[in-house]
Amino acid sequence: MTARRYSPADRLIDHLDQGLRTVFGNPPTTGRPHPAANVADGELSDADRHHSAGLMRVNHCGEVCAQALYQGQALTARDPVIRDAMREAADEENDHLAWCRGRLNELDSRTSLLDPAFHLGSLALGAAAGAAGDRWSLGFLAETERQVVRHLSGHLERLPEADHRSRAIVTQMRTDEGEHASMAVQAGARELPAPVKRMMQLTSKVMTTLTYRV
Template sequence: MTAARQITPLDHLLTQAQRALDTVFGNPPASRPYPAQAAEVVLDAGQRRHAAGLMRINHVGEVCAQGLYFGQAAVAREAQTRAHLLEAAQEETDHLAWCARRLRELDSRPSLFNPVWYAGSYTIGTLAGLRGDGWNLGFVVETERQVEAHLEEHLLTLPAGDLRSREILAVMKVDEARHADHAEHAGARRLPFPIPAVMALASKVMKTIAYRV
């Protein structure tokens, strides 16, 4: 029998590079059906532009989630923590694919700054992971709670007729809450001040830019 090939640091580096390219420039497929089943309605130019801006923000959020989780998983100390992070990342891949598809339906495109968003999130995820798995999971909880809040805001501010975007965001919101709950149960540590505030400020800057470009 041929001995199993040992995974080298170069293998890990190439895996991370492939994940980054797939997230930022590729079109990774979703593993679950597309949630948007309502009939498409005609939106005026302003409504379409606003809906596209919100969905671009959500797409950027999923790019950031991929970077954060892959960065954290790369340095996670426990196999169970790594598995939790990669499982959450798979569901975020579904969200990424759904948001990208909805942007195409709205005749729009993802943010031009996605490479920057991914690189920054991967760096933050790696630094969080190096502090230990409790901090690692704590970042998951805080990230998902903030994402859950802005999804609720988007559900309230989308054009009334844009039911397709609402269907997507409703499923995403349930997933994000579950990711946070699982991380809490797995031993997440509460992040100290001012980390949550800094995360919220960075999110606000990202949303302002991504809404337009």
């Protein structure tokens, strides 16, 4: 049987479906074991729970943005191998989405109300990066993941000491993001200019500041 060839319109519809699932639904996960499955929390005060929820809400929105970046880049990638690599990494980001959303539920909190807006903006950035060329797209991906690793390391320092479940989730996320950055470098990523990196850092700062509260 001949494999079906997907047109650009087919891929666009597929990405729209993924976007709706990312922001409003439950996107399919890889089925990996939950990193906090056998981890029990310590005693968390109301202030601790509020702070942990704010940090995990930021992490969840970061994963929404990551999904949108991957989707945008896969939509415009020229090399089918790179497109497949983007989609594979996006599947792992779905795990992160599910873990963060589940932890927010455990903390009696919610995801950010700004998720849809940040998703659309990140989708456009991803598509633009992909249109610039596969090596530039990979460079954008590698730098994004490096910044995410630093961001997650900071959250591990800021999470309440007794919040063992959130720590387990963030630790696994940090490992995965580092592997995604390495994948991009090995695939031929170009190093981004310093002004672009600084703009990415500024954009990330805006997102983290707003979604901690909203």
